[in-house]
Amino acid sequence: MLEPGRAKPVPTPETQHFWDGTKTGELRLQRCGECSKVYFPPRPFCPECGSRNVSAFKASGKAILYSYVIHHRPVPGFKPPYAIAVVELAEGPRMMTNIVDCEQTPEALQLDMPLEVVFEPMDDTITLPLFRPAKG
Amino acid sequence: MGARSVAIVGASETTKLGVVPDMSQIQLHADAALNAMKDAGLKPKDIDGVATAVETPQQIAHYLGITPSWVDGTSVGGCSFMIHLRHAAAAIEAGLAKTILITHGESGRSRVGQPGRSVPPSSLNGQFEQPFGPFGPPTMFPIPVLRYMKKYGVTHEQIAMVSVVQREWAAKNPRATFKDPITVDDVLNSRMIAYPFRLLECCLVTDGGGALIVTHRDRAKDFPQKPVYVLGTGESVETPMISQMADFTSSRAFSVAGPTAFKEAGITHKDVDHLMIYDAFAHLPLYGLEDLGFVGRGEAGRFIAERNTAPGGKLPVNTNGGGLSYMHSGMYGMYALQESVRQMRGTAPAQIPGAKISVCHGVGGMFAASGTIIFSNQAA
Known part of the structure; x- marks a missing residue:
């Protein structure tokens, strides 16, 4: 369970499937049935071509570290210094996250290092997707 | 030269800048607006168009006693005022208004009468960024920087030079908040805020405001001040989520707004005598120089480190000291516009001798939006 204090997401009808997925250990992306864009x-529609013919699927959970900052000031739910990272998923899209099981230093956090998703519950309703260095 | 038919005939900042706890946010708008009206020799009843951001046009019009026939409440962050100016030009050309007032006021430091900024937890930002610990612009705006640095081999020292050079400009400006010289070592030894950025690579947080009055260029010579003509304008938005920028080494909004303005103005880069690039953080002039095409991809760090944008350099940039050293209330775009107007009037503290064309480029949010204005003091 994550330390309390983080801003907690409130799902909407359009995002509920994502948060249902993280709770069951799935990172869900969406793919367009017309142009195949993964986003x-x-x-509930494709941002590339506007089609409503889209579906959710379970992503691999593999990613690389794309960019980040290491914040040095206190924020509720975090112990500074902590990295606010953007990862690039193997399927293409990027997402903001935190990097766990890793020193929060420029030396340990190398751009393009391979990562894998882990799921950390905030409470009974919301589980966040975080990433750790890939174990092979 | 220039596709637009309007000119700035009134321009002013608030009487005081910096720490102004004796004025609420709406009064900062009004103080700047009254100064700009005085500058143009106008009264509130002479204004028939109002544009502003964060505060609404109805708040500002009512507070100042204006009955507008045209309003614009575009509120996309710190470049809203560039975009207001673009919309005002179109409105005046279409005959929707004759004399438009654009106002900004922000009690960014003292926070008197300032509406709070909060991210709704059901928004996409609230669901997919806020849970991971961003806390204000210093934790978000620099997120793309490490990717940019890696792609082009840009060094911490080169980025620190942005702050050093702008402090040199600020030293020439009596109204600048920080005027004492700094070195690259000073920047790189200042307090770490959000790696890779340290305190001296982050903008100030101050109070202030500014206002502009725009009219048709055919009327401009009837006003007391030297007219500043608008030659070209551009605008765009990309994404409210920094994590979803299409390219971490370039702003799509910059790349639309900038070239649109150059095309409208019918000028090339070598025509530009003076450049303002909104610098909330030290990387913005790098992205701006590249996305606007003043230098090639990955060349901006070296261009700045070699003092091309510094006093005496071939392309003077951010001659008021910028958001890093002059002032930054939160939506800095208005102050960049004011400096371009001063340079075109020939009244800037660090005046560029003989400057005829000034480009003023703004950002809104965290690379979320952009507006570009190209000014000239020549009637074309």
Whole structure:
């Protein structure tokens, strides 16, 4: 269970499937049935071509570290210094996250390092997708 | 030269800038507006168009006693005022208004009468960024920087030079908040805020405001001040989520707004005598120089480190000291516009001798939006 204090997401009808997924250990992306675009964040149509013919699928959970900052000031739910990271998923989309099981230093956090998703519950309703260095 | 038919005939900042706890946010709008009207020799009844951001046009019009026949409440962050100016030009050309007032006021430091900024937890930002610990612009705006640095081999020292050079400009400006010289070592030894950025690579947080009065260029010579003509304008938006920028090494909004303005103005880069690039953080002038095409991809760090944008350099940039050293209330775009107007009037503290064309480029949110204005003091 994550330390309390983080801003907690409130799902909408369009994003509920994503948060249902993280609770059951799935990172869900969406793919367009017309143009095959894989996209994030969730919405019930394709941001590339506008088609409503889209479906959710379970992503691999593999990613690389794309960019980040290491914040040095206190924020509720975090112990500074902590990295606010953007990862690029193997399927293409990027998402904001935190990197766990890793020193929060520029030396340990190398751009393009391989990562894998882990799921950390905030409470009974919301589980966040975080990432850790890939174990092989 | 120039596709637009309007000119700035009134321009002013608030009487005081910096720490102004004796004025609420709406009064900062009004103080700047009254100064700009005085500058143009106008009264509130002479204004028939109002544009503003964060505060609404109805708040500002009512507070100032204006009955507008045209309003614009575009509120996309710190470049809203560039976009207001673009919309005002179109409105005046279409005959929707004759004399438009654009106002900004922000009690960014003292926070007197300032509406709070909060992210709704059901918004996409609230669901997919806020849970991971961003806390204000210093934790978000620099997120793309490490990717940019890696792609082009840009160094921490080169980015620190942005702050050093702008402090040199600020030293020439009596109204600048910080005027003492700084070195690259000073920047790189200042307090770490959000790696890779340290305190001196982040903008100030101050109070202030500014206002502009726009009219048709055919009327401009009837006003007391030297007219500043609008040659070209551009605008765009990309995404409210920094994590979803299409390219971490370039702003799509910059790449639309900037070239649109150059095309409208019918000028090339070598025509530009003076450049303002909204600098909330030290990387913005790098992205701006590249996305507007003043230098090639990955070349801006070296261009700045070699002092091309510094006093005496071939392309003077952010000559008021910028958001890093002059002032930054939160939506800095209005102050960049004011400096361009001063340079075109020939009244800037660090005046560029003989400057005829000034480009003023703004950002809104965290690379979320952009507006570009190209000014000239030549009637074309």
